[in-house]
Amino acid sequence: MPTFTTIDDLEPAQRLLVRIDVNAPIEDGTAQDNRRFARHAETISELLEDGHALALLAHQGRPGRDTFVSLESHADVLSAHLDREVAFVSDTFGEEALEAIRDLEPGDVLLLENSRMCEGELPEEEPAVKAETELVRTLAPEFDAYVNDAYSAAHRSHASLVGFPLVMDAHAGRVMETEYTANSAIRDREFDGTVTMVLGGTKAEDLIPVIEQVDDTVDRFCLGGIVGELFLRADGHDVGYDVDGTEFFDHQWADHRETIERVRSEYGDRLLLASDLAAESDAGERTEAAVENIEKETSYLDVGSETARRYADLVRESDAVFVKGALGVFEDERFADGTVSVLSAIAETDCFSVVGGGDTSRAIGMYDLEEKDFSHVSVAGGAYVRALTGDSLVGIDVLERR
Numbered sequence: 001m002p003t004f005t006t007i008d009d010l011e012p013a014q015r016l017l018v019r020i021d022v023n024a025p026i027e028d029g030t031a032q033d034n035r036r037f038a039r040h041a042e043t044i045s046e047l048l049e050d051g052h053a054l055a056l057l058a059h060q061g062r063p064g065r066d067t068f069v070s071l072e073s074h075a076d077v078l079s080a081h082l083d084r085e086v087a088f089v090s091d092t093f094g095e096e097a098l099e100a101i102r103d104l105e106p107g108d109v110l111l112l113e114n115s116r117m118c119e120g121e122l123p124e125e126e127p128a129v130k131a132e133t134e135l136v137r138t139l140a141p142e143f144d145a146y147v148n149d150a151y152s153a154a155h156r157s158h159a160s161l162v163g164f165p166l167v168m169d170a171h172a173g174r175v176m177e178t179e180y181t182a183n184s185a186i187r188d189r190e191f192d193g194t195v196t197m198v199l200g201g202t203k204a205e206d207l208i209p210v211i212e213q214v215d216d217t218v219d220r221f222c223l224g225g226i227v228g229e230l231f232l233r234a235d236g237h238d239v240g241y242d243v244d245g246t247e248f249f250d251h252q253w254a255d256h257r258e259t260i261e262r263v264r265s266e267y268g269d270r271l272l273l274a275s276d277l278a279a280e281s282d283a284g285e286r287t288e289a290a291v292e293n294i295e296k297e298t299s300y301l302d303v304g305s306e307t308a309r310r311y312a313d314l315v316r317e318s319d320a321v322f323v324k325g326a327l328g329v330f331e332d333e334r335f336a337d338g339t340v341s342v343l344s345a346i347a348e349t350d351c352f353s354v355v356g357g358g359d360t361s362r363a364i365g366m367y368d369l370e371e372k373d374f375s376h377v378s379v380a381g382g383a384y385v386r387a388l389t390g391d392s393l394v395g396i397d398v399l400e401r402r
């Protein structure tokens, strides 16, 4: 049972600072809808119905990446889900933001600018240090209470997530509460039979520690995506290198090479890698190659069809399956085979299954799969896998410590 308080414990009609996580895929500078908007919209609606006035705090991307953009378009996506206007101010805690915050009336909702554009939000530091940042010190006195609904970012010790609970009344929102309950139940559960974990996506730093920490529970790991390509590089294949200006591989390889090589040699056959990969041909079509024949200058965008079938078969034989991260760029139909084959195989069976990741869980809606065919679909990625390992999440720790 969680030991944090929730929005049920709020006094009526308060001025609330609500941390949500609408970190989303970006196309042409604009936020694309993912499941996070709909889930947070439910918390927001409930708070508005209770007569609160809300300022929403959120982040998008990381400095230096293409996805590091303003939250202006996020306000539009959220407005569509809420069926009411979400005002936006292109400032987080400066004069313009404070003016907009002070104008809030009960029932109003205002989205503040990307918190990662503020000094002090990043990097990861102790909550007590974050509580001293200008962001926290300026915004806290403007509100009666802080609500953290951003479960999917709760593994980050950033100011907007861990600073406020140290200096003001703070509660968990509905997404925080439901994800915490679901993911803790998974963590505490014992499984009979074969447990498979499918790991992909872009963030090796989040996934590699997980492999070692869930070692007792998980029988085999099926790897794909950028993370899988880094492991293929460790096997000496010509893949997992940055080409065409991509910035996925070389810095992750520099940071995690030793761990990747160690995990690869320790886990041997329990760690399954792609035997073929798919890329885009000059004619714009999907083309495939066995890993022995891949070329260093090609950008690979999905596992190949032989690998997709093999992973899907392993999923069908499993009693529990955990997925984090896509096996390819599923947003493009040509490169969705790996991800969709695995998800469809899960949906066909009655195994216990959890699919996590803000991007990955989006594939369920995009490819006409139904949420009811999965035991739990988490809007969190890194936070969910960390919770699976039994590690606590700092954003929840600070709520519990209150």
Ligand SMILES: Nc1ncnc2c1ncn2[C@@H]1O[C@H](COP(=O)(O)OP(=O)(O)O)[C@@H](O)[C@H]1O
Binding pocket: 200, 201, 202, 203, 224, 225, 226, 300, 301, 302, 324, 325, 326, 327, 328, 329, 330, 331, 356, 357, 358, 359, 360, 361, 380, 381, 382
């Ligand atoms: N080979 C690849 N090249 C580029 N992007 C990839 C590749 N494989 C997977 N991806 C991308 O990984 C993203 C999901 O990764 P990530 O953000 O780490 O996971 P999540 O948000 O689901 O936790 C997908 O949007 C997908 O496009």
Ligand SMILES: O=C(OP(=O)(O)O)[C@H](O)COP(=O)(O)O
Binding pocket: 021, 023, 061, 062, 152, 153, 156, 206, 357, 358, 359, 379, 380, 381, 382, 383
């Ligand atoms: O999308 C997120 O994480 P996820 O991709 O692991 O689900 C969170 O918003 C955290 O973002 P970050 O991984 O840039 O710190």
